[in-house]
Amino acid sequence: MAAPLVTLLTDFGTADGYAGALKGVLLSICPEARIVDLTHEVPPGDVRAGAFALACAARTFPPATIHIAVVDPGVGTERRGLLVEAAGAAFVGPDNGLLSLAARAPRRIRSLDRPQWFRHPVSRTFHGRDVFAPVAARLANGTPAHELGTEVREMMEICPEAPRRSADGSLEGEVMHVDRFGNLITNVSEHDLAALLDRSGATAGSVDERLAVEIAGRTAFLLPTYGAAPGGSLLALIGSAGLLEVAVNGGAAHATLGASVGTRVRVHREVG
Amino acid sequence: MAAPLVTLLTDFGTADGYAGALKGVLLSICPEARIVDLTHEVPPGDVRAGAFALACAARTFPPATIHIAVVDPGVGTERRGLLVEAAGAAFVGPDNGLLSLAARAPRRIRSLDRPQWFRHPVSRTFHGRDVFAPVAARLANGTPAHELGTEVREMMEICPEAPRRSADGSLEGEVMHVDRFGNLITNVSEHDLAALLDRSGATAGSVDERLAVEIAGRTAFLLPTYGAAPGGSLLALIGSAGLLEVAVNGGAAHATLGASVGTRVRVHREVG
Amino acid sequence: MAAPLVTLLTDFGTADGYAGALKGVLLSICPEARIVDLTHEVPPGDVRAGAFALACAARTFPPATIHIAVVDPGVGTERRGLLVEAAGAAFVGPDNGLLSLAARAPRRIRSLDRPQWFRHPVSRTFHGRDVFAPVAARLANGTPAHELGTEVREMMEICPEAPRRSADGSLEGEVMHVDRFGNLITNVSEHDLAALLDRSGATAGSVDERLAVEIAGRTAFLLPTYGAAPGGSLLALIGSAGLLEVAVNGGAAHATLGASVGTRVRVHREVG
Numbered sequence: 037m038a039a040p041l042v043t044l045l046t047d048f049g050t051a052d053g054y055a056g057a058l059k060g061v062l063l064s065i066c067p068e069a070r071i072v073d074l075t076h077e078v079p080p081g082d083v084r085a086g087a088f089a090l091a092c093a094a095r096t097f098p099p100a101t102i103h104i105a106v107v108d109p110g111v112g113t114e115r116r117g118l119l120v121e122a123a124g125a126a127f128v129g130p131d132n133g134l135l136s137l138a139a140r141a142p143r144r145i146r147s148l149d150r151p152q153w154f155r156h157p158v159s160r161t162f163h164g165r166d167v168f169a170p171v172a173a174r175l176a177n178g179t180p181a182h183e184l185g186t187e188v189r190e191m192m193e194i195c196p197e198a199p200r201r202s203a204d205g206s207l208e209g210e211v212m213h214v215d216r217f218g219n220l221i222t223n224v225s226e227h228d229l230a231a232l233l234d235r236s237g238a239t240a241g242s243v244d245e246r247l248a249v250e251i252a253g254r255t256a257f258l259l260p261t262y263g264a265a266p267g268g269s270l271l272a273l274i275g276s277a278g279l280l281e282v283a284v285n286g287g288a289a290h291a292t293l294g295a296s297v298g299t300r301v302r303v304h305r306e307v308g
Numbered sequence: 309m310a311a312p313l314v315t316l317l318t319d320f321g322t323a324d325g326y327a328g329a330l331k332g333v334l335l336s337i338c339p340e341a342r343i344v345d346l347t348h349e350v351p352p353g354d355v356r357a358g359a360f361a362l363a364c365a366a367r368t369f370p371p372a373t374i375h376i377a378v379v380d381p382g383v384g385t386e387r388r389g390l391l392v393e394a395a396g397a398a399f400v401g402p403d404n405g406l407l408s409l410a411a412r413a414p415r416r417i418r419s420l421d422r423p424q425w426f427r428h429p430v431s432r433t434f435h436g437r438d439v440f441a442p443v444a445a446r447l448a449n450g451t452p453a454h455e456l457g458t459e460v461r462e463m464m465e466i467c468p469e470a471p472r473r474s475a476d477g478s479l480e481g482e483v484m485h486v487d488r489f490g491n492l493i494t495n496v497s498e499h500d501l502a503a504l505l506d507r508s509g510a511t512a513g514s515v516d517e518r519l520a521v522e523i524a525g526r527t528a529f530l531l532p533t534y535g536a537a538p539g540g541s542l543l544a545l546i547g548s549a550g551l552l553e554v555a556v557n558g559g560a561a562h563a564t565l566g567a568s569v570g571t572r573v574r575v576h577r578e579v580g
Numbered sequence: 581m582a583a584p585l586v587t588l589l590t591d592f593g594t595a596d597g598y599a600g601a602l603k604g605v606l607l608s609i610c611p612e613a614r615i616v617d618l619t620h621e622v623p624p625g626d627v628r629a630g631a632f633a634l635a636c637a638a639r640t641f642p643p644a645t646i647h648i649a650v651v652d653p654g655v656g657t658e659r660r661g662l663l664v665e666a667a668g669a670a671f672v673g674p675d676n677g678l679l680s681l682a683a684r685a686p687r688r689i690r691s692l693d694r695p696q697w698f699r700h701p702v703s704r705t706f707h708g709r710d711v712f713a714p715v716a717a718r719l720a721n722g723t724p725a726h727e728l729g730t731e732v733r734e735m736m737e738i739c740p741e742a743p744r745r746s747a748d749g750s751l752e753g754e755v756m757h758v759d760r761f762g763n764l765i766t767n768v769s770e771h772d773l774a775a776l777l778d779r780s781g782a783t784a785g786s787v788d789e790r791l792a793v794e795i796a797g798r799t800a801f802l803l804p805t806y807g808a809a810p811g812g813s814l815l816a817l818i819g820s821a822g823l824l825e826v827a828v829n830g831g832a833a834h835a836t837l838g839a840s841v842g843t844r845v846r847v848h849r850e851v852g
Binding site: 048049050051052053054055056057058059060061063064067068071073080081109110111112113159160161162165166 | 310313315317344345346347348349350351357360361362363364365366367368369370373485487488489532533534535536545546547548553558
Binding site: 320 | 582585587589616617618619620621622623629632633634635636637638639640641642645757759760761804805806807808817818819820825830
């Protein structure tokens with residue numbers, strides 16, 4: 037059997053030694069664990085950005101991967117810890133929505149309510165080290181999930197709002213995430229765009245020429261890739277997560293447009 | 309026998325390829341080494357911050373882990389390189405205090421005075437690649453420590469000043485470290501606080517209600533966790549390293565207070 | 581046989597999950613791959629900085645290492661993907677010069693023109709995940725390089741300009757890279773310096789005393805190491821890549837001098 041894969045996603049940064057402490061605890065309990073850093077650079081306390089990054093990365097991993105995610109501003113309060121099994125993988129972290137985009141239903145949710153699996157004394161400010169890493173390491177060691185927590189029915193969800201269809205047939209959405217390159221990733225999926233075109237009688241093959249995205253008083257046209265627009269100019273495209281993205285070729289759209297998470301977009305067929 | 313674990317802590321960042329070069333040297337000499345990044349983001353040249361992070365992370369690792377630490381503004385001068393064995397682990401790095409918080413006595417200290425173990429030619433600006441990584445890799449390969457360097461009696465120490473007891477019974481300490489979240493970690497330990505309470509006749513069970521921390525003209529009260537304070541307000545707590553910490557729930561205490569490393573704190577029982 | 585080593589160098593940062601997605605794809609196709617992060621912090625789109633860092637790190641790795649490098653502003657355009665074998669290692673990435681400093685001739689260059697090895701559907705914005713990682717993983721699994729792409733004769737080169745010899749015998753070069761510490765790394769090699777001294781009749785042993793570097797209106801003298809200059813003062817030295825470097829002991833030369841990539845340097849023997 038291959039050594040268990042355990043990924044880490046946190047907002048700890050690395051400079052303080054907190055991320056290192058997580059790794060040490062994991063390896064002390066499960067010496068053969070293969071640790072893979074997803075990131076420790078989620079903006080501090082930004083549960084939504086962490087959830088988005090986790091969903092983006094986790095879907096590419098092999099079955100049976102264990103993902104530990106810790107963006108946890110409510111650490112030490114009544115919020116629960118969770119172990120969620122979904123899509124053949126396991127997710128361990130706080131019940132604050134962080135796991136909800138990656139670990140979608142159908143899934144099995146367990147509350148981490150059994151202190152015998154924790155590291156003691158349990159710090160009230162560092163459940164990553166004292167709760168989530170130890171539980172994940174036990175799972176990696178082969179302890180069955182049902183021994184690690186009690187099954188529960190619900191968990192906190194982050195539900196990115198679905199784009200809405202307007203009376204004139206256009207789609208109204210918003211920016212969900214700004215990435216490192218300043219690209220604006222929206223909640224409009226390629227399926228939403230296909231539906232918009234179907235309804236207007238266009239064919240899939242002509243998608244590229246026909247769609248315009250209004251954002252921050254500007255219009256971006258859908259192109260196949262960054263380099264299809266002149267250097268420095270605005271464009272829209274289907275990004276690597278299958279979502280509509282607004283970008284500037286060789287630049288940073290969030291700066292060009294003064295846009296950020298929550299900025300509205302309107303997508304419509306360009307007439308004429 | 310499990311593959312040897314080798315951790316890395318540096319101030320190199322990663323973008324220049326220096327951290328990558330360390331890893332290549334390690335794997336060239338000891339191909340089965342399992343490399344674990346603690347951090348490469350220690351502030352450049354900040355030996356004290358590196359020492360703090362190393363101590364925080366190293367204590368969680370399994371026995372026989374080898375820790376390489378390189379924050380080394382004096383590289384190429386007469387400062388020695390060290391291999392220190394302590395608490396079942398080995399620490400390799402410059403003799404400038406960086407190892408001293410993690411590798412506490414009892415310990416065995418060796419000076420890296422045997423060029424046959426180095427990578428040649430030895431750059432005068434990059435002992436991480438040419439001295440510390442090669443020596444650590446030899447240790448990982450099973451070369452006995454006594455062949456790698458000559459035992460010496462002393463090493464440079466960073467001694468965080470102990471908090472002082474004032475005539476009125478209060479404790480005077482200072483901020484030792486500011487973490488990524490802006491939390492102010494002091495040199496006052498939970499044991500210091502317990503002693504303060506014992507002396508005043510309080511019981512351990514009532515610790516939470518009774519202690520006040522004066523810092524930068526403000527007062528923070530000891531609470532069990534960040535979320536026990538209203539959002540945006542100041543609090544004190546026992547952090548994950550067992551040290552008194554001043555924080556702002558959902559904010560950054562260093563910014564709120566204008567505090568930094570060296571800022572004084574005074575801890576006392578709140579009367580009335 | 582040891583598990584295959586695969587390194588990663590990108591400009592993705594880590595916070596968006598893109599770097600994590602690369603790792604997941606790699607491990608899904610080649611579960612035993614040992615992934616080593618070189619960096620994900622190349623400045624966005626800075627092909628030259630990425631090429632420099634890759635060359636610095638890759639040379640230290642053991643034979644048969646596979647290096648994936650993705651700094652790819654032209655993703656989705658006609659630029660090719662490459663698999664280059666050089667110096668016993670393999671390099672996978674875009675044909676934009678990124679690989680050219682590390683994978684020097686003699687080398688075998690292949691164009692990644694065989695979609696059967698890609699991850700489908702291939703995103704037009706994320707060839708790291710859908711082209712380079714899958715091809716590298718197949719190589720790690722033992723698929724012969726000649727099955728992965730068609731051999732071609734040329735690839736894009738970044739040719740750092742060689743320093744020029746002036747009529748007065750001095751060398752004219754320029755800053756190629758500014759590192760994290762603000763050190764200015766030039767295109768003047770230690771061999772160039774040795775030649776400069778030979779020609780003027782000096783001996784290798786007297787190199788340290790004799791060379792002056794003019795930069796930004798200031799003069800830096802060649803010293804053996806940072807600490808050989810007084811704190812805060814300017815110096816020149818041979819850096820860890822064997823290149824002339826201008827530095828400030830305990831400071832940041834790029835800030836002190838207002839210098840950056842492209843700033844000219846003139847090196848000459850100091851007379852008198």
